[in-house]
Amino acid sequence: MTGASVEKAIQLLKEKGYKYTDKRQSMIELFAQADRYLTAKEVQKYLKQTYPSLSYDTIYRNLYSFVEMNILEETELSGEKMFRFSCSLDGQHHHHHFICTKCGMTKNIHMCPMDFFKEQLDGCEIQSHRFEIFGTCENCLKVS
Amino acid sequence: MTGASVEKAIQLLKEKGYKYTDKRQSMIELFAQADRYLTAKEVQKYLKQTYPSLSYDTIYRNLYSFVEMNILEETELSGEKMFRFSCSLDGQHHHHHFICTKCGMTKNIHMCPMDFFKEQLDGCEIQSHRFEIFGTCENCLKVS
DNA sequence: TGAAAATTCGTAATGATTACGATATAATCA
DNA sequence: TGATTATATCGTAATCATTACGAATTTTCA
Structure with a gap:
């Protein structure tokens, strides 16, 4: 994930009138660096080193705000919400993901099935x- | 959903060595009749009329067993697990669903996007x- | 710097799901 | 049919992710 994406995320934040706090900065940097789906728990695990008292209220509120302003995208896996840096911030057009269930890594799928059958849902x-x-994914297959 | 599907489900149950209990019977009949995605809560709401003391342990255990033996299929919507009668019991081939977020009704999508890009995931x-x-769905659009 | 608004903290509540010992039931077979 | 055994269910408590909220803090911007 490029530094430019982080800049774009911060810009979005300010444009929409959100305050630019140190927690938000760290969360954005974490997602940009991780470049994969993370749970709220993982976020708090990573950030509690820097902010030992970081509250889940803060984490969830910001996660949802980020999704709202298109900085993150969201999915759900075995009952847990997961978030990743939005590909659109990186200038990528709409696409879907292969998701590794072991490490959360993603690969882009270059095709959107929606193109094929909208007419089926009149x-x-x-x-x-x-x-x-x-x-x-390849890496996790090697390890196991 | 046809009566034949219910028969097939019961047959599956017995084949795999599960016991055929009155709760399981009722659950299967409920799903066959509903023909849409239901939450565990909805299941307990419907069945507590007949079995006032029906336990969530029983509901979840059976739901998961049913998924295991291919009587039900499962999805997840806004943090809740949902289950519906498996289309394969009705003799239908593999397909996907349009799901109404208001009532849980489904429509079959006649195309599987997986056919198109397996080669992208070598x-x-x-x-x-x-x-x-x-x-x-149409009905819910009329009502709202 | 100071005031207003947004954010965060600390902690408790919620709600779906899971767990478990005690009891009940279905299946099997003599 | 009755006894036996494995499985299923009940009743209830525990778990875990998520949500909620008042008090305290921080950012923003004039």
Whole structure:
């Protein structure tokens, strides 16, 4: 994830009138560096080193704010919400992910299935779609 | 959902050595009749009329057993697990769903995006995929 | 610097899911 | 049918992610 993406995220934050706090800065940097899906728990684990008293209230509030302003994208895996740096900040166009269930690493899928069958859903109002492939990535396959 | 599907589910149950209890029967019938995604809570709401003391332990244990033996399929929506009668019991081939976020109704999507890009994931071991479209169905659009 | 608004902390509440010992039930077979 | 055994269920408590909220703190900007 490029430094430019971090800049763009911070810019978004300020544009929308959010305050630029040290916790938010650290969270953005963490996600930019990790470049994979993280749980709220992982976020707090990483950041409690710097901020021993970091509250879950702060973490969740900021995670959801970030999703709102398109800095993060969200998914759900076995009952847990997970977040990753939004690919769109990196200038990438809409796409989907292969997600490694061991380490959270993602690969881009260069195709959106929605293009193929909107006509199958006449009469319904489409709100969103979810397309994800789960498995084990090369690295984790080597290790196990 | 056809009566034949219920028969097939019961057959599966017995084949795999599970006991055929009145709670399991009721759960299977409920899902066959509902023909849409239900939460554990909805299951207990419907069945507590017949079994006032039905335990969540029983509900979850059976839901997961049913998924295991392919009687139900599972998804997750805003932090809640949801289950529906497996389409494969109805003799349908692999497909995906449009899911109404208001009532849980589903429509089949006649196309599996997995066919298109397995080659994009050389080196990874694919375990599963999730492809779902969320929105509001015709009926719920009328009501709102 | 000072005031206003937003943010964070500390902690408790919520709600879905899981766990477990005691009891009940279904399946099997003599 | 009755006894036996493994499985299922009940009742209830524990767990865990997420949410909530009043008090204290921090950022922003004039």
